[in-house]
Amino acid sequence: MRLATIRTGDSTVAVRVDNPDTATTIDGYRDLSSLLTNHDWATIAADADGASVELSSADYAPVLPRPGKIICVGLNYRSHIAEMGRDLPAFPTLFAKFPEALTGPYDDVVVPEYAASQLDWEAELAVVIGHRAYQVPAAHAAAHIAGYTVINDYTMRDYQYRTTQWDQGKTFEKTSGFGPHLVTDYQLGTAIEARLDGELMQSAKTDDLVFPPDQLVSYISHIVSLAPGDVIITGTTGGVGHARTPPRYISDGQTVEVSIDGIGAVKNTTRVK
Template sequence: MHMRIATRHGRSVLISPDSTSLVDVGEASRGRFGPAPRSVYDAWAEFVEWAGHASIDFAADGIPLILEELGAPSPDPRQVFAIGLNYRDHADESGLDYPTSPPTFTKFAGSFAGPVGELVLPAATVDWEAELVVVVGRRAERVTAAGAWSYVAGLTVGQDYSERALQLAGPAPQFSLGKSFPGFAPQGPWLVTLDEIADPDDLSIECRVNGEVMQSSSTKQLIFSVPQLVERLSAVLPLMPGDVVFTGTPAGIGGARKPARFLREGDVVETTISGIGDLRQLCVDATRRENDR
């Protein structure tokens, strides 16, 4: 069934077809599902079946959709996977060989945020990374790529904001910490189920800073496709319902530019993936934020 699911104030909500209103899952299902988002993913097959037959009157029962009120579609996953160097054009701009297995790190859930809001800059070397994000719909253990899409609840838009100085500090790089400051993992605006997407293996992805296009690519550039990632990751450990996978970023990051370009106070970062939606963050300097308190 065609469905878009989001979170509002920590509760699962369904989005109206025209994206103007929402209904609370717990209330609409009379307590059968939700309100906690993880509980919805834990019962994903049953939830999809219910939602496909539920008569939801958004006009009568819905409340206005305000993007600033939304959180990440899966806000407290058991596991978060993030894949590095997974676009051919990004590997090319980095001057690195294509990996033979997916370089994997994590973004800690404390960095999760909703689709629209402020991004507090903790340093002068914060970079952008537009990403397609996958949310797992059922336990996946040693699955094959051929059947992997059936384990996916849906797709959303993400940003893998990265503080490059900490990320690349040696002798051992701190990828996970450098990418996990508060607000460094905005996602949304909602989760889109696969039946709403014409070709989930070929989605245009774009990042703009102050209206200037910085990244423009397609998920067909992925070195490891979503099904291949599910196969590779689930060969090592089980993927659980609600788990989140950041699939990598295309070319155009600030750190690869000459000269390098990083985010500054007042910058507006917009991230778009076709068929899913948009993110928007306004950059705020951490020092000024502390002084304002």
């Protein structure tokens, strides 16, 4: 099943995507963040019989506009760890992104000029929690996952490396394209790619993760409860601009597309102001 959040004037609505052309509104739920708070969200979505929505003209909001928590994982693809000159980690490297950093999968990303000198792309698979998880064994973690989606962990490298803590370079306002769909039956192992104005920059498979989703859910849930609608961003693969010789960065007017086969793609154009 595929789900999304669509903008409708001054509001939004949760929808079930029925085919590439049409979706059905899930009446009573303004977005997927509110839908996932209902324990029976999957049945409600599958049985929805609301209005039909033409997707060719749909305005997609961030697939989950209001996550309670966004937990990011650094250095989790073997290829990215190698290009950064680091050893494989024994434990996940965790940091936070705030909900204000999210934007729609096709929205422009507006970057303040003072933060625009080292803009970088990061293609990432995001895990969305469907049922509360606390101290969950890895063997049972899959039952707590609602599904998967796409995000560009858009990064201001100069801000990121001002200190040893990364958050400040990862959570600028409305810079992370998120969506377009939440896919409930996605299986790891498909292609994940990032393209800059059509040029391939990152290419890997989503099963190259050091810590896969079930391990991440288990590990994080032994630190803090994961609630329905929380998001885990699983890390990026090799090919980021900052690790190139010479470095490559995103310029004003350039478009980054992040895609995962079996889920979809986000495509955001940078506007420096």
